[in-house]
Structures are given as structure tokens and as C-alpha cells.
Amino acid sequence: MQKEKDNWYASWFNTPYYHILYKDRNHREAALFMNQLTAFLNLKPKDSILDLACGRGRHSKYLYKQGFDVTGVDLSEESIQYAKQYEKPGLHFEVHDMCLPYPKQFDAVFNLFTSFGYFENEEDNLRTIKAIKAELKPEGHGVIDFLNVELAIKNMIPSERKKIGNIVFRLEKYVEDGYIIKNIRFKEEGEDYFFTERVKALTLEDFNAYFEAAEVELKHTFGDYQLNRFDKNNSERLILIFK
Template identity: 75%
Template sequence: MQGETITMQKETEAWYASWFNTPYYHQLYKDRDHREAAEFMNTLTSYLKLEKNSTILDLACGKGRHAKYLSRKGFDVTGVDLSEESIAYAKQFENDRLHFEIHDMCEPYPKKFDAVFNLFTSYGYFENDIDNLRTIQAINAELKPDGYGVIDFLNVKLAIKNLVPSEKKKVDDIVFDIEKYVENGFIVKNIRFNDKGENFFFTERVKALTLDDFKAFFKEANVELKAVFGDYHLNEFDENTSERLILIFH
């Protein structure tokens, strides 16, 4: 899996199908703020008035850190992700109120939930907008009549304004060389590093979707936008200052 091989793989395969399935992805992002994530889950489930044993679908759950926390809070949680490696890891934590499965979020999961969460910019990966629309349609199909969908996305205007073009990040014994730029409506992050004498290259691509873009998707999917927030404390969204774009709909 050296540089050119991986670069060629990117041209024929969705980037997230390979990058998320490597241990390096989890290594690079292992220092994410778990306390902030827990506080967000507390605030969000309280806002939605989710009662104990309410069912939640964690869409693009990764290795299941949020699903595990929600389960410990008393919810019945199903975590799904496209990454076989992540789901294989998460399955060790399964119990009566916590389940994990490999699943493509473009397709409706065959069960209905009180809430569907798509957290921490796990949206906008697709090259074609039809797949972003299909994901919202799938979330809508996964909701009970009184259920709510939540998409936690980045605020692209602020993210682009604060973009750091180049940086190095050392994690354990690996130095990740990270390059960021905007191209063809996507925020692109190129990640290069060497491990044990082998060169690796991966790319992340997230569509620079605005609130208006989401509103257009929701209208086409016949989904009602209930609330828009700008951070994990659910403060009002401001496109010039908010770090996040959190959308609550049904």
C-alpha cells in the first residue's frame, strides 16, 4: 500500500471506504475531545426529550464511541458504518441495548427509530449530490412519525476562512503531513506519512455544503427543518462565527 498504489485506488474507490478502514485514521484523530462529545450527547438528548429506552440510530458510527455513551445513558442504540474494521472493533461492546452493523447510510436501515444521529461531520463525503440527498431520504425513512434526525456538520464559511494550508502533526511515532485546500466545491485534506519505511497517502473530501444547500435537500426530501444550532451547546447559528452547523429535522 505505497503512495502511488493508494493514489490510484483513490481514483477508483470512494476515499472513505479505504481511509476509514485503516488504523491510521483512528490514530490521527484519537485525541478528539471525549468530554465535549459526551456533553453534546447530554444536551442533544435532553433537547429532543428522549426518554430512557428510546431508540437511536448512530449513522456512520465509526468505532462506536458515541453509541457506547448513549447506550450507557439508557438508550437503545444501533450503530452502523461502512467500515468493516470499525464495526468489527465495535462489536466487542455489544449488549442488549447496543448493536453494531455494517451499513451504507445512503440506504434506509430496515427499522424505525426515535432519533437518527449523524455526528461530527460524517456527511458530505459523496461526489454526487444525489447521494447526499439519498442519505437525507434514508434518515427520513428511518424515523418514527414523531422522531427527529440530526446532522452535525461543519460551518463551511468559517472552516474555509480558518483553513490551515499545511501542518505537521506527530501522533505516537508517526508524523502526519497534512495539506488542506478548497477545490471544486470540496474541502480537501491530503494526508501523507511514513510508517516503518513505507509511504502512505490518503485524501479526505467533504462537500462545502451551506445551510441553504441543506434546506434545498430537505425540501426535495419532503423533510421539515425544526432547528439550526451553531455549536455543541446548541447556541444560535451564525455563519460568520459558529464552529458547527447542527440541523434538527423530521
């Protein structure tokens, strides 16, 4: 039986299997990135941060422990329901569509771990940039942490299998119509599951076009979580800081 909806992110992110597949993400690396980023932006304790597309809140929780006032938002009701168990004064989670401005302004808005470029409608990417602009205080900064599509496509593994617990995930990756596609198939308790991830293959030039249309200024571009300079041929990430 196929388990998929029209908006892949609305179905896939709302399942426990997404978190099973990606459970081995590097938490230490994420913490070091947050330390580097908040120091670079000169954020002070009690400054406010919006964690946009926060998932289950791993970055939000770490930022809160570092002394920031954090709001995490995500479209996934399941993820937010899970994250809400960690709520306390200064740490808040809410279901929210990142295409729409959140009704509050922040010292920084973070969109992390390639949580951009999911939409079928090209206009929604620009709407998201405009929403981030509206969410920023006058001296605030927006941050988008995206993959470097040039390197990702060059190093793409077309097919692989990952066994996690009792589940064998069969993964297929390819580029089609300007999107990086990952098909995910597995079986559990005799039932077949199928999900698809689709991320638009956005380059630095594409983001510059969004920023120009949204009337925001790109201030810094980095290529990894240590904030080294971006090189489209070798950098693993495309980290954009704008205001």
C-alpha cells in the first residue's frame, strides 16, 4: 500500500519513519554550528530567534539552553506535538506555514538543514523569503542553511539501502525537472510504504534572484558549519545570511 500525499513534506514529515531514517544526524556538529552562527551574528542572551521549519526542535532546544528566547515553528503537527513536551518560558513551539509571516518580529530567523525549496509552486519560495523579511526586527538577520546543489549532484549515489532497526530503507536519488528527488521505499509488518522527497536544486544565483525580488540584501555566504567561505565546487553547504 502506498503512503503518500500531494505535498510530500506534509505526509513524510508527519510520520515516525522520517525520524527513524534520519535519527543519526550529527548533534555535536549541529551544536557547533549554532555556537558559530550566534557568535558571528553577535546575538546576546535573551535575544529572540525564530527556528523556521524546526521539526522536533533539536536546534530550538539547544538555542534555548544557550540563553536565547526561541520560537520553533513547523508545518508538521506530529513534530510540533512532540516538541511541545519541552516547552517552558523562553521556548515555544507552534504549527505554522513558513510561507506566511509569523505574527512577531525576531532578532534572527533561522531556516536550517535544507528546509527550503520544497514547494511545487515557485512563488512559494519567494513568499517564504518575504515572510522572513517581515519576521525580522530592523537590525535582525535571516539565515538559510541549504545544500550546495553542485556538489550534491556531483556526489549523488543513485541507489542505496539502509538498515535501521528492523526496517530496510531502499533509497533512490536522481535529478528531474530542476528538483533533486529521493524516493524512499520500505516494508514494515507486511505493508509497503513509499515516500518522496523533492528539493528544488537552487543555486546561489537563484537565491540572489529571490533576495532581489524580496528586497533583502545578502550579507554573507558560507560553505560549511565552521563558516568557511563558499566554494561551489567543494563546499558541502550553502549558508546565506541576509537582512
